[in-house]
Amino acid sequence: DEHGQKVLRTAQAHGVAPQDWADRLVATAWEPVLKVIDVANDDFIRTTQSRHTTRVQAFLQSLYDSGEVYQGQYEGPYCVGCEEYKLPDDLVDGTGEHAGQRCCPIHLTPVEMLVETNYFFALSRYAERLIAHYEAHPSAVEPASARNEVMSFLRSGVKDLSISRSTFDWGVKVPWDPSHVVYVWFDALLNYATAVGLGDTDGPGKEQFDATFPADVHLVGKDILRFHAVIWPAMLMAAGLPLPRQVFAHGWLLVGGEKMSKSRLTGISPDSIVDHFGSDAFRYYFMRAISFGQDGSFSWEDMSARYNSELANGLGNLASRVTAMTNRYFDGVLPPAVDGSAEEAIHDIAAAAAAGADAAIDSLDFSSSLASAWTLVEALNGYLTEQEPWQVAKAMDQDPAARERVATVLATAAEGLRVVAVLLNPVMPKACAALWHMLGADAALGALGDQRVQTAGQWGQLPAGVSLTKGDALFPRLVDEDAAKGQN
Structure with missing residues (x-):
């Protein structure tokens, strides 16, 4: 999203052309942060690319030709930071240096009163259709608080939308009137469709569009809900x-x-967190500690506590104990199990954890999905504590029953860890890949990425005879000073 007055003014403040500024941001900020937190994207579309701009112009021309766009005059308060006209009732009173001025409720900076002759999209024509759509499909906007906001906005009276600007030239040219550029949000929203071939009547673009559009889910910040x-x-x-x-x-x-705000310097760099906790812990914390759809706060102390208790002591220690004991007592070869009631209880917990994690993912409740997976982590740790295979192993040489019992406990724990690796892999790919290899599952079952959460809870997939290896600690325990260093 590279057009608009905000980008133009920022570029001018840095003494560079807006395209150069956008290029710099992509190269030094946006793409690198994806690598830092191990996000793999299928495509990276920029709104300055010709594959986008030409399709935007074609789309807008079609709306103009069909009478959905007309020329008119607009006057109102405008926030450059949001690139949005604000409703007067949405504004807040400024404080400090902005005392006495009306400000944007998000950026807390004064709005500008603009009067322009622009082109308008007949948005008001669709208010009733949108209300009917959301009444018929309540899950189309989630969570419920967001849906209520949208319905309230639609029922309060929707005005037509100004979709062009003539006071600056950094944007996609309006095809029938090059003295105007397309409003940045009208332009930017279309990249969901232009990226997959919007308007192409044949060839790869049409094939991709037909196969992928519309989106199943748009994940957006709550401050840009109305746009979406x-x-x-x-x-x-x-x-x-x-x-x-x-x-x-x-x-x-x-x-x-x-x-968190970059402009007010209240943000926390992902690099700082990842440098101290690793990308897997970063991803885990923000998925587990904050309910998706709600506001949440980050603290170094809370992340350090969760890292040590849940990742280092919970999952990491479990994996280390199981692989170490298998190597000590069975030369690293996974023995067969003879299941009893304790093992059957673990089977049931694993099946429930997988089903719960899968259902929670479908509803975008990532915190609950991880909580479901963690019921199995905790159950396996409790199972080892109760069964005490290290104690039973003392009689292995003289008592075949003791040997069978230790074998069963370790085989059960290893199979449980297989389930855990599949359930947690979407959130913690590095640690789960290491765990998968430690279990010998890559050789026995294939790539971790090919495993399905839906079938992960089906017990007995890791066969006896696979070789388990002792790897490095999945999550080395951190002392309090480590978190303090990151905070500073």
């Missing part, structure tokens, strides 16, 4: 295109009760 749940579906309705199945609005990360 009002403007975007109205644009699609106007063009006769299908709507996304769901828009899910996630919350904010808070510092001191306020949204």
Whole structure:
């Protein structure tokens, strides 16, 4: 999303052209952070790319030709940071240096009063259709608080949307009037469709569009909910295109009760967190500690506590104990199990954990999905504590029953760890890949990425005879000083 007045002014403040500024941000900020937190994206579309701009112009021209776009005049308060006209009732009173001024509720900076002759999209035509759609499909906007906000906005009276600007030239040119550029949000929303071939009538673009559009889920910040749940579906309705199945609005990360902000220097760099805890722990913490869809706060102390108790002492220690004892007592070769009631209880917990994790993922409840997986981690740790295979092993040489019991306990724990690796892999790929290898599962069952959460709970997939190896600690325990270093 590289167009608009905000990008233009920032580039001018840095003494560079807006395209150069956008190139710099992509190269030094956006793409590197994906690598830091191990995010793999299928594509990286930029709104300055010709594959996007030409399709935006074609889409807009079609709406203009069909009477969905007209020329008019607009006057109202505008936030450059949001690239959005604000409703007067949404504004807040400024404080400090902005005292006496009306400010954006998100950026807390003064709005500008703009009067422009622009082109408008007939958004108001679609308010009733959108209300009917969301009444018929309540899960189309989640969570419930977001849906209520959207419905309240639609029922309060929707005005037509100004979709062009003539006071600056950094944007996609309006095809029938090059003195105007397309409003940045109208332009940017279309990249969900232009990236997969919007408007292509044949060839790879049409094939990709037919196979992938519309989206199953749009994950968006709650501050841009109206764009995605009002403007975007109205644009699609106007063009006769299908709507996304769901828009899910996630919350904010808070510092001191306020949204993290780069402009106010209240953000925490992902690099700083990953440098001290690793990318897997970063991903785990923000998926587990904060309910998706709600606001949440980050603290170094809480992350350090969760890292040590849940990752280092919980999962990491479990994997180390199972692989170490298998190597000590069975030369690293997984023995067969003779199941009893204790083992059958673990089977049931594993099946329930997999089913619960899968259902929670489907509803985008990532915290509950991880909590389901963690019931198995805790059960396996409790199982080892109760069965005490290290104590029973003392009689292995003289008592075949003792040997059989130790074999059963370790085989059960290893199979349980197989389930855990599959359930946690989407969130902690590095640690789970290491665990998969430690279990010998890659040789016996194939690549971890090919395993399905839906079938992970089916017991007995890791066969006896595979070789378990002792690897490095999945999550080395950190002392309090380590977290303090990261915080500083």
